[in-house]
Amino acid sequence: MGIVQIVMLGMIASLLYLVLKETNGTFAHFLIIITSIIIFVIVISQIGSILDLIHSLGQRANIDVMYMNTILKIIGIAYIVELGANITKDAGLGSVAAKIELAGKVFIIILAIPIITAVIDAILGFLPAV
Missing domain, CATH: 1.10.287 (Helix Hairpins)
Known part of the structure; x- marks a missing residue:
């Protein structure tokens, strides 16, 4: 999932939050928490390549x-x-x-x-x- 999809997910969740907070505040907060966790998991899945790069740079620099x-x-x-x-x-x-x-x-x-x-x-x- 690219950055555009992540931003769209956040924007849609924010709009749904604004609509739902008046009628069902508990569900609206739950929606935001779930959306935050989903975005975090998506970002974490992308970090593997960054970790590999940092480890290889550390090995090249003899750290x-x-x-x-x-x-x-x-x-x-x-x-x-x-x-x-x-x-x-x-x-x-x-x-x-x-x-x-x-x-x-x-x-x-x-x-x-x-x-x-x-x-x-x-x-x-x-x-x-x-």
């Missing part, structure tokens, strides 16, 4: 696979958190969305610790010993 995997996990967490937070915001649950975003940030920091440690070790390796 440790652990660092590449960590970066890809961080990107994945960011997208999943954004989707979850936006869906909960659409449902009128801003406080839950804020907690999802906080959890995502904490998980990203946890995953980034080995990379931060490697960067600090590299910087310390350039400094003369005192």
Whole structure:
């Protein structure tokens, strides 16, 4: 499914939401949530080729696979958190969305610790010993 079809799906769902929210608000919210999940699944299915490219670039640049995997996990967490937070915001649950975003940030920091440690070790390796 191309970008035009995804945009059309989003626009049709938005129009249906506007029509249905007056008569059946619960179904209208459910429609938007399902549409968001469908678009997310379609996009995720396209990411395989991007992941392959990033891995091959990492191998060509002689970057440790652990660092590449960590970066890809961080990107994945960011997208999943954004989707979850936006869906909960659409449902009128801003406080839950804020907690999802906080959890995502904490998980990203946890995953980034080995990379931060490697960067600090590299910087310390350039400094003369005192």
